[in-house]
């Protein structure tokens with residue numbers, strides 16, 4: 469029994485620990501009505517199966533290049549452990565959307581621990597229906613009876629302590645002698661979803677503005693500060709400019725990438741940014757190409773969490 473403690477549940481996407489789990493990840497993701505916005509479950513599941521069949525082998529090749537697993541699970545685990553060391557008032561748990569540990573198992577554990585008050589913190593700084601809403605809806609939908617009270621954080625991109633962590637990481641990557649183009653790289657989203665009212669793009673623009681102002685106040689100068697979108701999947705129109713098009717502007721120049729959609733490193737940072745786009749940057753004649761780390765379980769981010777949940 470955890471006397472007087474509340475539960476803090478970090479929500480994240482999950483990721484593959486092996487090829488079977490990649491199949492599970494993709495199957496659960498493409499059956500999510502927030503991702504494939506097709507109303508009929510049956511039709512969505514046929515399309516999901518088709519996409520998974522087509523995508524699995526080629527996607528797995530990417531995971532083979534980062535040690536046969538996504539880093540998202542061990543890094544989220546580390547963050548949970550550090551929260552449990554440093555945040556007294558809460559017992560911290562994690563629940564993933566597409567791979568274990570799923571919400572129902574976590575709820576069982578919270579019940580066993582004798583806790584009834586739950587605060588959900590989706591590990592997405594900007595709100596999107598495809599991430600935040602999907603995770604919160606899934607968690608709340610798994611609550612088996614009325615004995616729990618649940619609150620959730622919708623977004624935290626305006627949190628000053630969080631933004632200090634991002635700025636510190638960017639500064640850590642700068643060599644004072646050189647001039648850089650800073651690119652905030654966000655995970656993309658189909659334009660159709662934004663047109664239906666998803667606030668992700670608007671919040672992303674605002675987040676970049678807040679961070680640019682903070683860098684300027686600290687007198688950190690860049691040749692340019694930009695926002696671009698990575699990770700397009702399928703034939704639909706996604707948010708623009710794409711990271712690939714953005715990089716074309718920087719032949720013979722230096723580039724620093726900050727992965728602005730993520731809290732812990734994952735396959736999109738370790739493979740896509742650090743391997744795939746690094747090769748593209750090299751082919752485009754970019755001089756220096758650096759990728760910042762996400763905030764992960766840094767002391768600064770733990771302080772930011774305390775501030776976000778207070």
Ligand SMILES: C=CC1=C(C)c2cc3[nH]c(cc4nc(cc5[nH]c(cc1n2)c(C)c5CCC(=O)O)C(CCC(=O)O)=C4C)c(C)c3C=C
Nearest residue numbers: 482483484527538540596598599655657701729734735736
């Ligand atoms: C097809 C639609 C997708 C939408 C919409 C989407 C939104 C979205 N995703 C993230 C964060 C992550 N996505 C990750 C992997 C990933 N995403 C998609 C598709 C969509 N994402 C796929 C198919 C995959 C798997 C990899 C691949 O096959 O390309 C991950 C990485 C998980 C890991 O394994 O480490 C993250 C994190 C955000 C923030 C977002 C919208 C705001």
Ligand SMILES: [Fe+2]
Nearest residue numbers: 655656699736
């Ligand atoms: Fe994604």
Ligand SMILES: [Fe+2]
Nearest residue numbers: 699700736740
């Ligand atoms: Fe990707």
